[in-house]
Amino acid sequence: MTSETHPSPASDKAPVGFQEHDHKNCVETALANAEARCKEDGLRLTPVRRKVLEMLLQEHRALGAYSVLDRLREAGFGSQPPVAYRALDFLVQNGFVHKIERLNAFVACSHPGATHSPAFMICRKCDAVAEAQSAPVPGVLGAAARAAGFEIEQTVVEAEGLCPDCTEKA
């Protein structure tokens, strides 16, 4: 089970997230990929947007909108909330970034490219976040939705618990 999120290019659907990896390379690759995909799809990866994506890849954990904003300010961009939120909206909209509802925070996607409905594991101790490639949320919910006549468009799946590190320390 090569859950090598970042290092090995071949593993793509692994759980990933709590391991060490070649981070510099991981960030650069992801940024390059994003730029490529934007060019391809006619999306505009402007400086602010790029910067926000870069910092999220860099941190490799979920950042609140105001942390993002702080970093934008430091980097010489606008410092008002909408600046951050608009960039984040763009990135979320186009699948480069996910919002972690449980934390009201944002994290760079670990499985870019493939359209996916992600699932997250969130450590309640250290706030580490790992993205798992989730199958469509189906099962009971799908059945319930059909029964109720509800049309599912998007799903949020977030599991809270203890990451390996924090489990160890306890």
Added chain:
Amino acid sequence: MTSETHPSPASDKAPVGFQEHDHKNCVETALANAEARCKEDGLRLTPVRRKVLEMLLQEHRALGAYSVLDRLREAGFGSQPPVAYRALDFLVQNGFVHKIERLNAFVACSHPGATHSPAFMICRKCDAVAEAQSAPVPGVLGAAARAAGFEIEQTVVEAEGLCPDCTEKA
């Protein structure tokens, strides 16, 4: 066992939520059940807490913390945020109420009694919320968690989409 949420008395694991029902009865029953369970478990369903649960059952939809607070003020209780949050915490903690992360809002549980990991369907047009009795989330996520050494303690499953009513109007 009497989770007569709304429509048919026999249906217990039904999706529920978007249908009409005998609401007065539904509220009263739920309140009575809550009181019974609290007595049984040595929990203290104090006036504030009871009032909050009552209003959530009454509204039958997700309310923001400050809506709750407004109603508390009108009812002569304290009017500072912690008053609402503490009551909500108690109710969530003990399974009478769920927090809808997607909306930063709270809704009374539709399947009280049974310990359950609920799943929600949230209408993006009218904000109606229906609770489905969700089987434990595992599936893909469970496997991923095991592989990563992550210990799941709690899960959030929320589906966004269009409720029957809003689908119709479109």
Added chain:
DNA sequence: GGAATACATGATATGGAATAACATGACAAG
């Protein structure tokens, strides 16, 4: 009963998340 303890509430203050509304600048299409 009276002290000690735990828990519930009240009130103040602050911080963080999110959006509405308006103005400006860049750029491509007609």
Added chain:
DNA sequence: CTTGTCATGTTATTCCATATCATGTATTCC
């Protein structure tokens, strides 16, 4: 050059959430 579109900047406001300190009210134990 004008118009429309999109991105950015700025101001202001609203909503969500928690830390902290003070007060009150039960229960428990002696």
